[in-house]
Amino acid sequence: MPIHAKCKLVKKEKLREDIFKFSVESTEIAKTAKAGQFLEIRVTDEIEPLLRRPISIYNIEGNLVEFIFQVKGKGTEILKEREIGEYIDILGPLGRGTFDYKNKKNIAIIGGGIGVFPLYELAKEAKENSKVNIYLGFRNKELVLLEDEFRKVSDKLVITTDDGSYKEKGFAIDFLKQDAENEKIDGIYACGPLPMLKAVQSFAKEKNIPCQISLEERMGCGIGVCLGCAVKVNAGEELVYTHVCKAGPVFDANVVEI
Ligand SMILES: Cc1cc2nc3c(=O)[nH]c(=O)nc-3n(C[C@H](O)[C@H](O)[C@H](O)COP(=O)(O)OP(=O)(O)OC[C@H]3O[C@@H](n4cnc5c(N)ncnc54)[C@H](O)[C@@H]3O)c2cc1C
Numbered sequence: 175m176p177i178h179a180k181c182k183l184v185k186k187e188k189l190r191e192d193i194f195k196f197s198v199e200s201t202e203i204a205k206t207a208k209a210g211q212f213l214e215i216r217v218t219d220e221i222e223p224l225l226r227r228p229i230s231i232y233n234i235e236g237n238l239v240e241f242i243f244q245v246k247g248k249g250t251e252i253l254k255e256r257e258i259g260e261y262i263d264i265l266g267p268l269g270r271g272t273f274d275y276k277n278k279k280n281i282a283i284i285g286g287g288i289g290v291f292p293l294y295e296l297a298k299e300a301k302e303n304s305k306v307n308i309y310l311g312f313r314n315k316e317l318v319l320l321e322d323e324f325r326k327v328s329d330k331l332v333i334t335t336d337d338g339s340y341k342e343k344g345f346a347i348d349f350l351k352q353d354a355e356n357e358k359i360d361g362i363y364a365c366g367p368l369p370m371l372k373a374v375q376s377f378a379k380e381k382n383i384p385c386q387i388s389l390e391e392r393m394g395c396g397i398g399v400c401l402g403c404a405v406k407v408n409a410g411e412e413l414v415y416t417h418v419c420k421a422g423p424v425f426d427a428n429v430v431e432i
């Protein structure tokens with residue numbers, strides 16, 4: 175059951191002009207959250223905007239739950255103005271589809287742009303028992319995020335930029351493919367822009383590597399009521415619709431249609 179709580183904002187960091195990291199206190203959410211789950215956040219106690227905004231859990235540390243968001247529109251613009259000591263209305267953890275990394279010896283985590291946020295908690299937890307290879311792709315040097323943080327929770331970290339302005343030039347998936355030629359990868363976990371997810375899905379299917387992808391579809395309610403986040407999944411012989419907010423956001427790449 176998700177918890178509905180007013181969580182105290184105890185730390186606020188500006189990672190980039192448009193990107194903020196918030197740490198909120200919630201023993202209950204921290205105790206139950208799994209890697210890949212998300213929060214539905216009411217950005218203000220005022221009437222508008224009424225709809226909560228979905229934001230992934232980035233990190234859990236003791237009784238702290240951390241999330242990172244990019245300012246996109248009205249909601250996140252208001253959220254970024256919240257100050258330390260204020261209480262934020264949060265529903266979570268949400269999502270039944272979470273990352274399943276148990277019993278995998280050698281995993282590949284691949285993310286792109288702001289899709290890298292939900293992958294940190296996964297890498298941190300998986301690193302306790304697995305070799306963790308991380309591939310993060312960004313458009314250019316200015317957009318690279320969290321390199322030091324991901325380095326600490328990985329055995330290997332590859333950073334790529336589309337234009338070659340920082341580290342490796344090219345797409346992260348190509349570096350994962352190269353490594354998969356030389357070592358057995360037991361599982362792939364991905365979150366990022368759709369073209370990246372499609373490329374990862376197609377590679378994993380071709381090589382028969384278990385793969386999970388996290389979809390950050392647009393959402394309304396976040397709890398299966400508004401039907402705003404429908405996605406097609408393979409149910410045996412037929413394709414049926416399900417909801418990212420309830421069945422996801424993490425899906426088996428063999429099952430979900432993207
Ligand atoms: C499961 C899930 C997890 C997410 N996790 C994160 C996260 O960890 N960090 C983060 O920064 N964002 C995340 N998002 C995206 C985030 O929810 C949206 O950026 C946010 O709701 C935008 O709200 P807004 O009011 O600022 O913008 P709006 O005014 O609602 O929209 C402004 C612009 O943002 C675009 N936009 C809105 N929602 C999305 C979306 N879901 N994906 C892409 N573009 C969108 C709109 O098309 C529009 O162009 C996640 C989304 C989902 C569904």
Ligand code: FES
Nearest residue numbers: 394396400401419
């Ligand atoms: S967001 Fe409302 S049903 Fe998924």
